[in-house]
Amino acid sequence: MGLVRIGAVAAHFGRDLDRALAKLEGIVAAARAGGVDLLVLPDATLGGYLSDLRRPDPTALPPALTEDSFEVGRVIAMAGPMVICFGYAEEAGALLYNSALCVSGDGILGRHRKVHQPAGESLVYAAGDGFDAFETPVGRVGMLIDYDKTFPEAARSLALDGATVLACLSAWPASVTDRASRLPQDRQSRLFDLYDCARAAENQVVWVSSNQTGVMGGLRFLGQAKVVGPGGDILARTTSKGGLAVAEIDVETEVTRSRRVLHHLQELSPVAYGRRR
Known part of the structure; x- marks a missing residue:
C-alpha cells in the first residue's frame, strides 16, 4: 500500500440530517484537498447521539x-475513491442499533453494530454480537x-x-456524575486518551479515534480525535473543539516494524x- 493519509474527525452532529x-x-472536500485516503467520522454522524445516557427520551431519538x-x-457518493467510516442509527425490523458503516464510492465495504452498551443505552439500542475485520483500498480495517x-x-x-487499522467512532461525553470544570481535566477525557493509546500499543496497530464535540441535551462531548501509531504514540490529534487530525503513515511497514x-x-x-x- 505504501503511505496512507489518515484523517480523524472531531465535530458536532445533531438531529438535522440535511444539516x-x-x-x-465541507469536511469531505477539505479531507480530499488534503489528500486523505481514510476518513473516520464520529459515532452518530447521521442524526446525532442520545441526549441523556441515564434516562433517554423516547420521543427525541436519532432518526x-x-x-x-x-x-x-x-x-457513498461523496466518498469517491476515499474510504469513509461514519455512524448512524440503524433500523433493522423492530430493532434499532448504534451502527457504523465503512464505504467508498463503490459502496459499503464493512459494517459494525455497537456491542458494549453504557448506562441506559440498552433502553434505546439493541446490542451487536461480534467484531469482524474487512478489506478496503487502504488495507484490512476493523471498526x-x-x-x-x-x-x-x-x-x-x-x-x-x-486488521492493521482500527477505527473507533465515538460520541464520548465528559463524566455525567463528576464533571470537571475544564474538559482536559475531566476523568473521561483522561480515559478516552488512555484507551486510544493502550489499544494501539497492545495490538500493535494503527488506531484512528474520532469523536463528537459540543453539547447534546445533558451530554458534553470531548472531541480529542487522533491517529495513534502501533507503538501507542499519538501522530496527530485535535483538541476538544472541532477539527481534523491527519497523519501520513506506511501502515504495513510500521506495523511490521513494531512486531x-x-x-x-x-x-x-x-x-x-x-x-x-
Whole structure:
C-alpha cells in the first residue's frame, strides 16, 4: 500500500440530517484537498447521539436509517475513491442499533453494530454480537464504537482477524456524575486518551479515534480525535473543539516494524487465561 493519509474527525452532529449532509460535504472536500485516503467520522454522524445516557427520551431519538436510505447513499457518493467510516442509527425490523458503516464510492465495504452498551443505552439500542475485520483500498480495517474500546477483547479480536487499522467512532461525553470544570481535566477525557493509546500499543496497530464535540441535551462531548501509531504514540490529534487530525503513515511497514522483536499476537498464551486457582 505504501503511505496512507489518515484523517480523524472531531465535530458536532445533531438531529438535522440535511444539516449533517451539508456539513459532511465541507469536511469531505477539505479531507480530499488534503489528500486523505481514510476518513473516520464520529459515532452518530447521521442524526446525532442520545441526549441523556441515564434516562433517554423516547420521543427525541436519532432518526432511524437503513443501508438503503438516501442519506447513506449521499455519503457513498461523496466518498469517491476515499474510504469513509461514519455512524448512524440503524433500523433493522423492530430493532434499532448504534451502527457504523465503512464505504467508498463503490459502496459499503464493512459494517459494525455497537456491542458494549453504557448506562441506559440498552433502553434505546439493541446490542451487536461480534467484531469482524474487512478489506478496503487502504488495507484490512476493523471498526468499534466508543464504549467498545473500553474492553480489550474487542480490539484484540479485530487484530487477530488481521486488521492493521482500527477505527473507533465515538460520541464520548465528559463524566455525567463528576464533571470537571475544564474538559482536559475531566476523568473521561483522561480515559478516552488512555484507551486510544493502550489499544494501539497492545495490538500493535494503527488506531484512528474520532469523536463528537459540543453539547447534546445533558451530554458534553470531548472531541480529542487522533491517529495513534502501533507503538501507542499519538501522530496527530485535535483538541476538544472541532477539527481534523491527519497523519501520513506506511501502515504495513510500521506495523511490521513494531512486531519485529515483540509480536503480541503471536506471543499470546490463551491457554493460561481460563485457569482457576
